[in-house]
Amino acid sequence: MSNTNISGWKSGTLSDVIKINYGKSPKEIFNKNGKYPVIGTGGITGYTNDYLHEGGTTVIGRKGTIDKPYFVAGKFWAIDTTYFVSDYKNTNEKWLYYSLQNIDLVKFNEASGVPSLNRETLYAIPCLFPTLPEQQKIAAILTAVDEVIESTQAQINKLKDLT
Structure with a gap:
């Protein structure tokens, strides 16, 4: 990472802190009784x-859907129309997920038909990186907010079912 900014935050690119891996073809791996999710561009596909x-x-x-990063905990299969992140360097996984949600990935589209993202383009995206303790605090707060939103939405859905 190149420069230090406000309160120890560093500027750099995604290539400084993560490895971006290609997903693989899901041919012949689907099992309706399987233990692990198969993740596509729209979320779980099987x-x-x-x-x-x-x-x-x-x-x-x-x-396809290039502007909706998806967080996965545990074991999973990423299909060949996706990338998945590994080898985090001094970076909190959940903080990176929230950061990627706030980047307009569509502006990095490299195709005229089906939207497409190139790995090298992703690697070159500039970012500001808080210190690891700050990343952990930010991720914890945003995760708690997401949990409240999900709980509230579940209650709304139950009320809708009653009417």
Whole structure:
């Protein structure tokens, strides 16, 4: 990372802190009774008994839906129209997920038909990186807010079912 900014935040690019991996074809791995989710650009597309990665990480659309990063905890299979992040360097996985949600990934589209993101383009995206303790605090707060939103939405859905 190149420069230090406000309160120890550093500027750099995604290539400074993560590795972006290609997903793989889901041919012949689907199993309706599988233990692990198969993640596509729109989220879970099925289940399998095989996995490509284990641990909390972000899946990013490579083709199709490129602007909706998806956080995955545990073992999963990422299909070949996605990327998944690994090898975090001094970076909190959940903080990176929230950061990627706030980047307009559509402006990095490199196709005229089906939206497409190039890995090298993702690597070159400039970012400001708070210190790791700050990242952890930010991620914890945003995760708590997400949990309240999900709980509230579940209650709204239950009330709608009653009417």
